Amino acid sequence: MSDKKTKLRSAAWFGDVGKSGIMHRSWMKNQGIPDHEFNGKPVIGICNTWSDLTPCNHHFRKLADHVKRGIYEAGGFPVEFPVFSSSESNLRPTAMMTRNLASMDVEENIRGNPIDGVVLLVGCDKTTPALLMGAASCDIPAIVVTGGPMLNGKHQGQTLGSGTAIWQLSEQVKAGQISMHEFAAAEAGMSRSAGTCNTMGTASTMACMAESLGTSLPHNAAIPAVDARRYALAHLSGNRIVEMVHEELCLSKILTREAFENAIVTNAAIGGSTNAVIHLKAIAGRIGVALELDDWRSAKGTPTIVNLQPSGQFLMEEFYYAGGLPAVLKRLGEANQLPHKSTLTANGKTLWENVKDAPCFSDEVILPPEKPLVKDGSICILRGNLAPGGAVLKPSAATPSLMKHRGRAIVFENIEHYRERIVDPELDVDENSVLVLKNCGPKGYPGMAEVGNMGLPPKLLAKGVTDMVRISDARMSGTAYGTVVLHTAPEAAARGPIAVVRDGDWIELDCEKGRLHLDISEAELTQRLANWQDTSNIATDRGGYLKLYVDNVTQADQGCDFEFLQGCRGAGVPRESH
Numbered sequence: 001m002s003d004k005k006t007k008l009r010s011a012a013w014f015g016d017v018g019k020s021g022i023m024h025r026s027w028m029k030n031q032g033i034p035d036h037e038f039n040g041k042p043v044i045g046i047c048n049t050w051s052d053l054t055p056c057n058h059h060f061r062k063l064a065d066h067v068k069r070g071i072y073e074a075g076g077f078p079v080e081f082p083v084f085s086s087s088e089s090n091l092r093p094t095a096m097m098t099r100n101l102a103s104m105d106v107e108e109n110i111r112g113n114p115i116d117g118v119v120l121l122v123g124c125d126k127t128t129p130a131l132l133m134g135a136a137s138c139d140i141p142a143i144v145v146t147g148g149p150m151l152n153g154k155h156q157g158q159t160l161g162s163g164t165a166i167w168q169l170s171e172q173v174k175a176g177q178i179s180m181h182e183f184a185a186a187e188a189g190m191s192r193s194a195g196t197c198n199t200m201g202t203a204s205t206m207a208c209m210a211e212s213l214g215t216s217l218p219h220n221a222a223i224p225a226v227d228a229r230r231y232a233l234a235h236l237s238g239n240r241i242v243e244m245v246h247e248e249l250c251l252s253k254i255l256t257r258e259a260f261e262n263a264i265v266t267n268a269a270i271g272g273s274t275n276a277v278i279h280l281k282a283i284a285g286r287i288g289v290a291l292e293l294d295d296w297r298s299a300k301g302t303p304t305i306v307n308l309q310p311s312g313q314f315l316m317e318e319f320y321y322a323g324g325l326p327a328v329l330k331r332l333g334e335a336n337q338l339p340h341k342s343t344l345t346a347n348g349k350t351l352w353e354n355v356k357d358a359p360c361f362s363d364e365v366i367l368p369p370e371k372p373l374v375k376d377g378s379i380c381i382l383r384g385n386l387a388p389g390g391a392v393l394k395p396s397a398a399t400p401s402l403m404k405h406r407g408r409a410i411v412f413e414n415i416e417h418y419r420e421r422i423v424d425p426e427l428d429v430d431e432n433s434v435l436v437l438k439n440c441g442p443k444g445y446p447g448m449a450e451v452g453n454m455g456l457p458p459k460l461l462a463k464g465v466t467d468m469v470r471i472s473d474a475r476m477s478g479t480a481y482g483t484v485v486l487h488t489a490p491e492a493a494a495r496g497p498i499a500v501v502r503d504g505d506w507i508e509l510d511c512e513k514g515r516l517h518l519d520i521s522e523a524e525l526t527q528r529l530a531n532w533q534d535t536s537n538i539a540t541d542r543g544g545y546l547k548l549y550v551d552n553v554t555q556a557d558q559g560c561d562f563e564f565l566q567g568c569r570g571a572g573v574p575r576e577s578h
């Protein structure tokens with residue numbers, strides 16, 4: 001099966017007839033690998049984010065076995081290797097803080113090893129962007145295999161969506177509608193199978209981004225983790241990566257500017273997570289595509305047609321049964337909403353060739369574009385004196401009547417201040433107030449925690465208030481909802497204007513005009529910024545990765561990558577170690 005004409009970078013390790021080749025082959029042979037495996041076969045890395053501490057990815061060793069079968073079958077030589085696994089549910093202070101660390105691990109593993117192509121096993125939120133970022137910086141043939149979403153959560157006859165149910169039930173506890181005991185009873189039913197969050201949270205969003213970018217086979221995003229077809233797709237991806245190596249189909253041929261524009265529109269159509277704004281920017285930066293925050297405005301007018309929580313009703317299981325992402329892309333294309341039909345994908349076909357005949361089996365789950373869930377589901381990009389570097393809001397998760405709002409600020413200096421103050425029955429707050437949370441940005445938290453959807457004051461919840469305008473330099477879980485302004489840049493810890501907002505200041509939000517305004521004079525703002533004192537209290541004095549992160553992370557509008565990691569460094573073979 002192997003094509004001897006293909007120039008393989010692994011030949012620099014295994015193809016040498018002298019001492020160097022003997023050394024590399026000899027140590028590998030301690031795994032029981034016979035001679036013929038080194039005879040010019042493409043060496044395919046399986047980059048695995050398996051970890052018991054990343055529960056969403058804990059089934060990945062089985063997934064890797066199926067990828068291996070496909071690689072062997074196509075004439076390749078599979079080599080599985082572990083990389084740092086960012087666990088959204090366990091890692092503190094945030095999994096986001098380790099996304100760049102994981103990407104460095106991936107990049108150096110690929111470049112430093114005899115690898116001709118790579119299969120990226122991703123699932124939990126940060127693992128998808130981290131592995132794509134690392135592989136993009138090397139620009140070798142790469143294909144994404146996602147672990148797939150969990151089955152629907154079930155508890156006492158109710159269907160529960162990952163994350164979204166946590167936010168909903170905890171608000172009900174605060175409002176006195178259910179007991180803590182009832183909340184806790186739902187715990188096991190929420191996550192009852194292998195897989196990632198089953199809502200259109202960040203993991204599902206990034207899986208859809210990877211598919212719409214063309215980096216995976218069709219249907220990769222939605223097949224449930226425990227569905228046998230997930231393992232068949234892994235096998236086929238193993239087949240395909242070997243061909244990709246022979247075709248020299250590197251990531252830069254797939255990750256074009258047009259592909260990112262397709263992904264931006266797809267995000268609006270699926271009601272995707274705001275985290276995609278940061279991750280797509282970071283991936284684009286690695287492959288050398290200049291993607292700006294304002295490019296997200298290009299999706300304006302794109303309807304949200306995927307009726308999934310947190311914006312809508314259903315979960316990923318139903319999404320797959322309804323036709324998955326190919327059905328969505330087909331509907332977008334037929335409605336002239338898909339900007340580029342001819343972008344190349346991992347299977348060698350164009351995006352449109354892959355989806356043009358895709359059936360849709362449920363108009364309730366994947367809505368016709370003329371009857372959308374939200375007429376304009378594009379991420380709203382906001383600018384103004386409160387966010388000179390920009391901020392974002394997810395319209396499909398917001399209350400339409402609050403998307404144009406003027407209210408008095410109630411300010412929290414950090415997350416601890418918020419937790420202490422929000423429960424104060426004397427807090428001078430009403431439903432028209434604007435909650436402002438500082439020091440939760442990339443440097444300030446650090447890692448930009450998903451706390452932007454801060455819970456409402458219990459006394460307002462008890463009154464039946466369900467949403468308020470909230471503004472922060474934080475992120476929000478893709479499973480969360482509300483009229484929430486996020487990613488305000490520059491952040492407070494970088495002396496952004498959000499740092500000097502005070503209780504009682506008037507703030508204006510106008511999503512239609514893309515405006516976020518602090519209603520004080522320019523002179524007053526300048527004066528406050530001149531007198532600003534850093535209250536973020538970032539403990540970098542112990543050094544380590546935390547210091548590397550805080551010293552180098554860029555702001556949200558720049559993708560939160562490290563400046564020194566941006567760009568493609570290629571996969572040139574490094575010099576020998578002996």
Ligand code: FES
Pocket residue numbers: 056088089123124125162195196197201203
């Ligand atoms: Fe891992 Fe949601 S916590 S995908």
